[in-house]
Amino acid sequence: MSSSSIPAVDFAALWADIGPQALEAVARMGESGWYVLGTEVEQFERDLAAAHGVEHAIGCASGLDAIEIGLRAAGIGPGDEVLTTPLTAFATALAIARAGATPRxxxxxxxxxxxLDAVERAIERHPAIRAVVPVHLYGHAVDGARLQQLAEAHDVAILEDAAQAVLARSDGRPVGADTIGAATSFYPTKNLxxxxxxxxxxxxxxxxxxxxRELRDYGQRAKYEHVRLGLNSRLDELHAAILRTAVLPRLVAATDRRRVIATRYLAELDNEQLIVPGVPQGSASVWHLFPVFVVDADQRDAFQAYLREQQIGTAVHYPILASAxxxxxxxxxxxxxPVADRLARTELSLPIHPYLSDEDLTRVIAACNAW
Ligand SMILES: Cc1ncc(COP(=O)(O)O)c(C=O)c1O
Structure with a gap:
């Protein structure tokens, strides 16, 4: 029965919610007659920067490109090594390679x-490391004060991967506010x-x-004046229009709902076969995902199949390390x-999205506890 299925991400509910406003945005953009880098992108960038709590937002074609562009804007390129995490979307490491640098x-x-202790040891051992890309995985903020200390002590650039962490804060500071910056993604499953x-x-x-801004637009400083070898990586007016008036205005409430769901999972999940890690110190998490870790790695797939039988959608983040x-x-x-390897073999992400009802959440928790 499809009415009783609980998807990991609910695009039907999303469209039922935002559809009318999204269609209005499409009409507005279409009637404007201006489809690339116009007022929709400009206004969306202003609204997004204000919502996240930084001065500037630069819309790009993808999160992958935003990481590459951030690194290149910081002067990172061929000959440089960039340190990141193996437990991430491949895009994080791919962006480093696309910038011409070598991922480590x-x-x-x-x-x-x-x-970050392992990061510091690696920087001390490998002088070619000129930048670090921490990933605010699952929507948790990596310790921002420690990142700044690493940047200052070792003269490395920190470019944060906030694809899963728009609005996240570390000790009250927005991620990306005190470093080179943070790249985020508007891929459909993301919080924004x-x-x-x-x-x-x-x-x-x-x-x-x-x-x-130059790098996303062929390296142009002004029309037909190219000062860098850039990309074509502009956020479309179409996406900016929909994001600005149909999606972004819902982000704070959607994030609050994710936090309510996470709080219930943290309080009510109770099964000795599952590890529920909680929240890192200082992180105001935005709970893009809710990961649990199966004690016995050999049972992870069985746990996922068990939930699937009960029509509960889950996903693994990530089954193969980026480094492998x-x-x-x-x-x-x-x-x-070793730690990333263990987490990759034991992780399962439970449903956490703003349209998950209290009843469905109760059902997911009961299923997990009964396993
Ligand atoms: C942690 C992380 N980094 C980078 C990306 C890449 O973003 P995009 O899919 O917009 O290129 C994603 C999402 O796919 C992600 O989850």
């Missing part, structure tokens, strides 16, 4: 976030999801914002990063 990896902590691809660089640094992907010339064995 360090292990994660029990929350799945980059282990578009009806297609998109992303943005969020930053407080005017020189990074200016460079990013065969796209690299020399993929590293998963065992190179």
């Amino acid at each position: 990896f360090a292990d994660v902590d029990e929350f799945g976030l980059l282990d 999801g578009a009806l297609g691809d998109g992303g943005a660089l969020l930053t407080n640094r005017p020189e990074i914002a200016a460079a990013a 992907q065969e796209a690299w010339d020399a993929p590293e064995p998963p065992s190179a990063y």
